[in-house]
Amino acid sequence: MASKAIYTVVAVVGIAAASGVAWWVQNKPAGQAAPGADRPAAGASAPGGTAARPPAVEVARVEQARITDDAQTVGSLRSRQNVMLRPEVSGRVTELNFRDGERVRKGQLLVQLDDQLPRAQIQQAQAELSIARANHKRNQELVAQNFIAQRAVDESAANLQVADAKLALAQATAARLRILAPFDGVAGIRTVSVGDYLKDGADIVNIEDLEAIYVDFRMPERFQAKIRRGQRAVVNIDSLPGRRYVAQVQAIDPLVDANGRSIGIRGCIDNRQLQLRPGMFARITTVFGERENALLIPEESLVPQGGRQFVLKVVDGPDKDTRIARRIEVKVGIRRPGKVEVLEGLQAGDMVVTAGQQRVQRDGMPVRIVELNRPAAEMREGAGGGGAGGAGAAGAVRPASAPADGTRPMAPASAPAPAMAQAAPSAPRGPQGAGGGARPQATGPDPCVVAAADTPRPQRGARPAGG
Template sequence: MAPKVIYATVAVLGIAAASGAAWWYQAKTPASTSVNFAVEGAPPGTGATGPTGAAKGATSSATAVRPPSVESAKVEVMSLTDDTQAVGSLKSRQGVTVRPEVSGRITQLNFRDGDRVRKGQLLVQFDDQLQVAQVKQSQAELSIALANHKRNQDLVAQNFISQRSVEESAANLEVARAKLALSQATAARLKIMAPFDGITGIRTVNVGDYLKDGGDIVNIEDITAVFVDFRLPERFQTKVKKGQQAQVDMDALPGRKFTAIIQAIDPLVDANGRSVGVRACIDNRQNQLRPGMFARVKAVFGERENAKVIPEEAIVPQGGKQYVIKLVDGGDKDIKKTQRVEVKVGIRRPGRVEILEGLSEGDEVVTAGQQRIQKDGTLVKVLELGRPAAQPPVAVGSSGSGVAGGVAASGTSVNTAPKLNPVGTKIGLTPVAKPLTGINPCLEGKS
């Protein structure tokens, strides 16, 4: 019984000692800290004094009313182009693969690979000895029939023969004429003419070859103008019109841009891709383009000279509508008041969006910090973002390892004359295109 009482007494004394130590630790607080707490918690006019407490109370009050900071931009007016991007392929304005209608042996090839040919020029001649003989035979039969018919006409005028004999001779004359026309047409099919002006490709036959009807001989391409065929989504079918222009870039010709004129729009919308076919024409009198090349097309639907644009990050979508936070005068130079405005957007460009309704030129809108604005009329501070200083231009040939006037910094002469390739063309220099003269073939109405 005695040990239990001793243990209980020791426990009570330990708890009392711990409690006293805790009370003593908490009571040991600096005077300045107590004053600060009193100032922060006391209302104005209480007995809290001291320069440190007053300063901290003022800082706390300023922090509580400091307006949020935002970034802004003004509505700008610039020229915008309403366009869209597409890909397509080039095609000859006129192109055909020459094939014979009848079988025969080739006796003449009147062209060379890559030659420019004219419409009606004889390209291929087949063996036509038999057909020429048939033409001569038909001509002889026609002469006989013509003589008989003339003699019968004289005889019937003298009542020596009946009218029936004259009619029979007239029919024989028509048959002879038909035979001659047939033999001439058969002989003409052994001569293959150029159907239009163009450039021949690489032939696949030689003189002496026996070619069956329908066999390939050579292709002819009219590339004075080339077509670029591409497809646009169906939503653009009301925008694209004949006569509009399109800018075309070629991966095979980097850095060069070509202007195409839209000539035709397919009335049928592809049910698989929901797209409409478009054909545009490019003036190719300089022969820089070839059929089959890959093309990147920018179809231009129109241009707006005084379009109002703002940064794209200023748009705040909400409930299917587009809003911006407009800044109005807040009574101070750096302080502005917010106003939410619904806008109607138009053309979008990387980092920019056109505003059709809701804003005017010079209006200022918030571009960053919209999440800090809870309601209209909030006072905000506009941050002035400084621009990086422009880098000074690098002087060429002034000092160091630069080169000026063809002389290196060390005094060694440098040869700046352009090099020539084996055929005499300067390496690294882009040939200057000659100015075009005459009528643009895309405007001649040919198809």
């Protein structure tokens, strides 16, 4: 029995030893397949050291800038008032009292048609009116002396009214042969000449009111809750590059187009310098709101995960030469090309990782900031050596233009601002118009404000008649 127990113990020990040897043999090649995994990088401590070299990342600072909540669309320009002059009756042109492209005033006689016959009819009507007036006066005197009956006075009074109506008819007929300017504006290019015979409804010349220019455009229906009367929009004209104009939203169509699911909007631009022309193609940026000190980060610094947005924030480590990456959830706002607004989670001046996020395997991991603006000689020198003289050594000399914390340098003040910072429109440059000629200076009240004030508004508290 004792020998059986000894055999059993020896067998168990042998099996355990064989299992251990087999495990060691199986795991030894896997452990040697990636010998560099446990080996520290160049410039770090030797295999007998205590830690590996931190991963390299690129960072940028959280910036404060002015940002606008806006939407872009396209539209067309049109005159505040425009009309095509056409005659109401047929006739031959005898006078043209305007020049192509010159300003005209309201009530100015522009075209005179042949009115010889109507003027003769006016003279005839005036003579008949004079006779009827004299007869009626004489009859009134005679009826006072009982020489005639009252019936004769009534008939003369009726004849006087008929003569007066004939004169009014002749004057109205003659007035229809005089074509006047309906409002102040600029005449277009006429299509008729003196001596032409015009039929009723024929085109003569167009009149355009250019003091204020309307810009008509459409926006998707999802913006109906944001757009309001009085909001401003920045207008860029392709034919006038480098110039930007401010339009004030004056009207919003209450009907949503069922075909395109869009709403019509009309804005007004002060055009007293006569730089804009009706029919121009316009690019409109409607501004819904502005924030002066918005926090912006590069778009590539976001790490989306499960419908949420995260960033890796770089903070100081235990010592001055150590940086640690912290995973922070942020709430984003408006997006712009290359930039995104941060509403919650960061503060101005914080550093976030913009490249190398995949190298940070855990929260709180030490990282090494890559210098992107170092001189070429220093880059070659750092690439060839390790240790303290390597490219990523803590004691490497930074160029004077780079910040001490290793972040990307800010753009100088003279550099072009990003697209989101250009929402503030600039005034038109000088009094020169689109054609290069001298234009009148803008004087008097803003025509867009006057136009808005002339728009009838419903009275507050008014009730329907049946209410």
